[in-house]
Amino acid sequence: MSYSKIEWTEATWNPSVGCDKISSGCKNCYAEVMAKRLQAMSAPGYTNGFKFTTVPHRLEIPFRYRKPTKFFVNSMSDLFHEKMPFEYLDSVFETIRKTPQHTYQILTKREKILAEYFSTRKVPGNVWLGVSVEARKTKGRVDVLRKIDATIRFLSLEPLLEDLGKLNLKGIHWVIVGGESGSRARPMQPEWAERIQEQCAEQGSSFFFKQWGSWGSDGRRRSKKANGRILLGKEWNEQPERSTSVVSI
Numbered sequence: 445m446s447y448s449k450i451e452w453t454e455a456t457w458n459p460s461v462g463c464d465k466i467s468s469g470c471k472n473c474y475a476e477v478m479a480k481r482l483q484a485m486s487a488p489g490y491t492n493g494f495k496f497t498t499v500p501h502r503l504e505i506p507f508r509y510r511k512p513t514k515f516f517v518n519s520m521s522d523l524f525h526e527k528m529p530f531e532y533l534d535s536v537f538e539t540i541r542k543t544p545q546h547t548y549q550i551l552t553k554r555e556k557i558l559a560e561y562f563s564t565r566k567v568p569g570n571v572w573l574g575v576s577v578e579a580r581k582t583k584g585r586v587d588v589l590r591k592i593d594a595t596i597r598f599l600s601l602e603p604l605l606e607d608l609g610k611l612n613l614k615g616i617h618w619v620i621v622g623g624e625s626g627s628r629a630r631p632m633q634p635e636w637a638e639r640i641q642e643q644c645a646e647q648g649s650s651f652f653f654k655q656w657g658s659w660g661s662d663g664r665r666r667s668k669k670a671n672g673r674i675l676l677g678k679e680w681n682e683q684p685e686r687s688t689s690v691v692s693i
Contacts, residue, residue: 451654451673451681452620453516453549459503459536460528461489461520462496466553469578469603472628475520496527503539512545523550524557533561541568551576551600555588562592572596572618572684578605590615596684602654603629607636613647618684623657625668631659637675650682 448456461479465471475494482490489499506515517523523536540548551574552558558573567573573594575585578601589597596617601608603624613619621640623632637653644651656671673679 448516448519450516450519452652454514455516456519457502457505457515457517457548458489458499458520459539460496460498460518460523460525460532462492462494463521463525464496467578467582468605469553469576469582472603472624472626472630474626477626479520496521496525498528498532500532500535503535506539506543506546510545512547514547514549517548517550522552522554524552524554524561526554526557528557530561534565537565537568537571540571544568544570546570547572549598550574551598553582553585555585559588559592567592567594569595572598574598574600574618576600576602577608578603580606580608583608583611586612586616598684601640603657604632604636604640605630607633607639611640611643611647613643613649616647616649618650618652618682619644620652620654622654623659623671625655625657627658629658631663632657634661634675641676641680650684651680652682653680 448454463475465473479490479494483493547570549572553576555575571594573589573592574597575589577583577585577599586599597615598618598620599616600620602620602622604621619640621637624630641651653673653675655668655673657668659665660671
């Protein structure tokens with residue numbers, strides 16, 4: 445486990461590492477760059493670089509922390525990767541169930557595997573389930589997530605690559621928006637994020653603006669720290685309210 449600089453979580457826990465690119469949001473993956481750097485440093489768990497790899501010795505890490513902690517699970521991978529054995533996933537969720545003092549935020553781009561896994565299993569009450577939606581063609585992930593019975597369902601609209609148009613946020617408790625960072629970052633237009641905030645307010649979803657990234661609201665390139673997190677004159681740090689209902693569509 446490592447404490448995180450990600451604005452919407454407290455720490456990261458990676459019981460598996462590595463991934464494969466499946467959509468436009470993956471193009472400039474920060475985790476791929478970091479994994480190759482860690483491989484070059486001979487860091488434990490990164491012998492295979494960014495190739496998908498389970499790391500069983502990390503399953504015990506959350507037990508070492510008594511203080512309630514909000515974990516982003518698999519910041520360096522996708523927990524529902526095609527090569528992830530369901531038996532190993534069961535072990536991950538066993539750790540989660542046995543550490544109810546913690547909150548686990550799980551984000552995936554592989555909504556079909558997510559749905560398959562939970563078609564025969566219950567989502568633990570201390571799990572927040574989310575999907576990434578970076579472009580209009582990936583909005584279908586939201587419909588799949590909406591059907592899964594989870595305490596919190598959330599969306600990560602990062603990197604936001606285009607205007608997503610109308611969003612159906614029924615049953616979605618939390619929406620995170622962010623621009624892309626890095627040397628090859630693609631710019632996010634202010635109106636894209638503003639329209640999402642408006643829809644969150646209209647439909648009752650909490651809104652969190654994570655960052656502008658490498659391109660500021662003025663269209664100028666600078667460090668993501670310099671560009672900051674101000675949207676519509678303020679920081680947006682809203683948090684979701686708990687719910688346990690399945691949504692009827």
